[in-house]
Structure formats: structure tokens, C-alpha cells
Amino acid sequence: MAKQFNQQGNPDAWIVSTKDRGRKSIKNGKVFLKNDEEFEIELFNPLNISVLADIKLNRQSISKNGLVIKPGQRIYLDCFIDDRRKFIFKTYEVENTTESLNAISDNGVLEVFFYRENIIKFNNWTNWINIIPYINPYSPYTYPNTIPHQPFYYTNTYTTDNITYNNYKGNITNDVSCNCIETGRVEMGNMSNQKFTEVNMDFESFYISSTIIHILPESRKPSEFKNIKISIELPMEEWSNDDIKNIKKYIQDNIINEYIKTKK
Secondary structure, three states: OOEOOOOOOOOEEEEEEOOOOOEOOOEOOEEEEOOOEEEEEEEEOOOOOOEEEEEEEOOEEOOOEEEEEOOOOEEEEOEOOOOOEEEEEEEEEEEOOHHHHHHOOOOOEEEEEEEEEOOOOHHHHHHHOOOOEOOEEEOOOEOOOOOEOOOEEEEOOOOOOOOOOOOOOOOOOOOOOOOEEEEEEEEEEEEOOOEEEOOEOOEEEEEEEEEEEEEEEHHHOOOOHHHHHHHHOOOHHHOOHHHHHHHHHHHHOOHHHHHHHHHO
């Protein structure tokens, strides 16, 4: 997929709370959520031209369609487009082995690629012979005058497999001695009230900007450097069981290397 750069402010995306739409803190491209936590994706277009947002979760497109964002428009998307099911983060544990880590590498990865609208001009009007149908979601976002603000959807030319997300029930209890790591995927939750309509538009083949965020369980959230100091700078014979557990986590999250850099 080729990328084309522009000199204007770029469209962007964030993960926000469903309660107050406050943006989740991003640390080194990572956001940390609780198990069974719902969220929304905030998208903003600062350009004076419409853009198409191709959205992927767990590195899979959330729909055969792309979200059209008008100039200056801010959208809060809370669901998978085709299924109208809300985004929910589900966690589980796997063995901390190379095979398992490779298998979960796509878990919780949000990718958004933005494409500029292809405006009709005299020298390219022949490209518009074949018009493609588009789709358009209803977002609860409103202008200050309370007039409904409806973001648009675009049925694009991407070909993707039909993917079914199945909510799982029940918990698997792992042995306490298992060297495990917690991971999480974005799955389908409750039904959403967002609706969609169709528009006719066309977009360029090269994306102008992208946003990539990795959603991880809160248990993977890096600890503060001050806690590392307490554990690491003590003599080993004074380490408690909790210290040993924390140090293993620091190594796993690469926090020790970051701490060492601050001491140089």
C-alpha cells in the first residue's frame, strides 16, 4: 500500500471512553483497557476536502465499507459497520512463548488509513464513468444548533473475506505456575443505535495519513520508574516474591531498559 504525504494537517483517530468521550491516554502507541470495556473511535478531518477512513481492528477491516468524513467533521464510531455491534475489548491468557506471542501479534491493533476524495476535474472526468455505491453512518454527534450531523459511509472496492466475530462465554482457569501473558482482542458487544445511508463518491488510491494504536490489557501497563527503583536497586537477597514478579513484568514490557536509559 503506497503512501502519499501532504503539507496540511492530517486526519487522525483516537480511542475514547463511551461515558464521556474522553480520549484514552496513548503511551508509545499503546492504549490500555480493562476486560469487557467498551470504547468508541473518534475520527477528525481537518482538511477542506472529504476523506475516506479505512478502519481495521485486530488488523482486519471492520466492514467491506469505508467511513467518509466531511471537511471539519468529527465522528464517534462505536460499532462494527456491517453487524452494528459495539466495540468491546475482551482479554484472555496465553503461554509466554514465541509461538503464542506470534499468534497474538495482531490482537488489539487499531489501524486507520485516510484517503483523500478524488474531485472531478476536466482532465480526469473520464475516470468517473463507473460510479461506485457508498454507505453512510448516522453518528450521534450534533452541531451546537442541534442539527443532526451525519457522517457518510463509502462502499469501497476493497475485497475482504467475510469475518465473523463470535463472543465467547466462560473463563479458562490457568495453572498458577503457568508462565502466561494476558492479551486481548476487540470483539462484538451489544447492538448499536448507529445507522447508515449511502452516498456516491470516489477516493484516491494512495492514503495521505494513518493512525496505528495497539490496545493492550491494563495488566500490561508499564509500571512507574519509582517502583522499578524500589525493586531493582535493592540487594537481591532482600527481594520479596512481589519484587521478583514485578521484575519479570518489567523485563517483559521492556521497562528496565527504559529505566537504565534514565540513569545514564
